[in-house]
Amino acid sequence: MTTPQHKLGSGFDRSSTAAEVLAGVDLSGKLAVVTGGYSGLGLETTRALTNAGAHVVVPARRPETAAEALGGIADVDRLDLGDLNSVDDFTERFLATGRGIDIIINNAGIMACPETRVGPGWEAQFATNHLGHHALVNRLLPALNDNARVVAVSSAGHRRSPIRWDDVQFTNGYDKWEAYGQAKTANVLFAVGLDARARDRGIRAFSLHPGGILTPLQRHLPTEEMVALGWIDEDGKPIGDGFKTPEQGAATQVWAATSPQLDGMGGVYLEDCEIAEVASLDEPFTGGVSPYAIDPDQADRLWALSAELTGVDAFAE
Known part of the structure; x- marks a missing residue:
């Protein structure tokens, strides 16, 4: 498989912050939509974009909490990604304003939660992290400006599972980490599928791994499990230097959303403010993207399934 998944020499690295990435970038007059943009990486992303001059809209399941933060x-505005009626309501309100969008960052997500069902019985991580964002972006497509970018925040966790085509909704036994991995693979494939469909309209899509960061994303993990994983010590302090700060974690998504180094590109997976290389499934994981997550055939299959489940496809003939 030929792929544009090769490092380009961005000049940034895993220690770069969102503010450093946006230094000298003027986003005045630009509008960004950042889901979950009020907590953890989302909050740092919103701060960085607004400091660079952008106007940011933050759709949130808990708008009162978001406004305070x-x-x-x-x-x-109000948006519950696990509820397609909520997605419809938000997008109708937004489209009615007539405003154009330059950046969408699909930042909101849940990780390793107990088995939860939303909508018509969908597994919550797949539904919230992927299907809700699929519907959101497709509904907002008429508002996307020329040269707009859509950024899907995935994770190295995509290595935990490809799409489970025989049981996407985990009806035959639930594993919280495998479900998370599938949802994160779906985020990568969504960017591949969207970029292939939207590039002729001047819209490009990217996916990324922000790095390991301790944020409210870990809300469903007990302390004992994070200790066993080697993430924190008994006092709750991060172990080693493997974790980024939120400011560093937000860097790759604002780089994806704004960097002129990525002009004319799309459908690629990023990490540490750089295009990632393709990882080998036969070797210990040291970064990069799994081949199944950037496979265009898998992306097309997921797009068709997502359109069928949500009833939304802005590119349907």
Whole structure:
């Protein structure tokens, strides 16, 4: 498989911060939509974009909490990605304003939660992390400006599972980490599928691994499990230097959303403010993207399934 998944020499690295990536970048007059943009990486992303001059809209399941956290730096609206009626309501409200969108960052997500069903019985991680964002972006497509970018925040966790085509909704036994891995693979494939469909309209899509960061994303993990994983010590302090700060974690997504180094590109997976290399499934994982997550045939198959499940496909003939 030929692929553009090769490092380009960005000049940044895993220690770069969102502010450093955006130094000298003027986003005045640009509008960004950042799901979950009020907590963890999302909050740092919103701060960085607004500091660079962008106007940011933060759709949130808990708008009152979001408004308090943001302190007036962004517009807040209601959106529950696990509820397609909520997605429809938000997108109708937004489209009615007539505003154009330059950046969408699909940042909101859940990780390793207990088995939960939403909508018509969908597994919650797949539904929230992927299907809700699929519907959101497709609904908002009429508002996307020329040269707009859509950024899907995935994770190295995509290595935990490809798409389980025989049981996407985990009806035959639930594994929280495998479900998370599948959802993160879906994020990567969504960017591949969207970029292939939207590039002729001047819209490009990217996916990324932000790095390991301790944020509210870990809310479903007990302390004992994170200790056993080697993430934190008994006092709750991070172990080693493997974790990024939130400011560093937000860097790759704002780089994906704004960097002129990525002009004319799309459908690629990024990490540490750089295009990732393709990882070998036969060797210990040291970074990169799994081949199944960037396979265009898998992306097309997922797009068709997502369109069938959500009833939304802006590119249907």
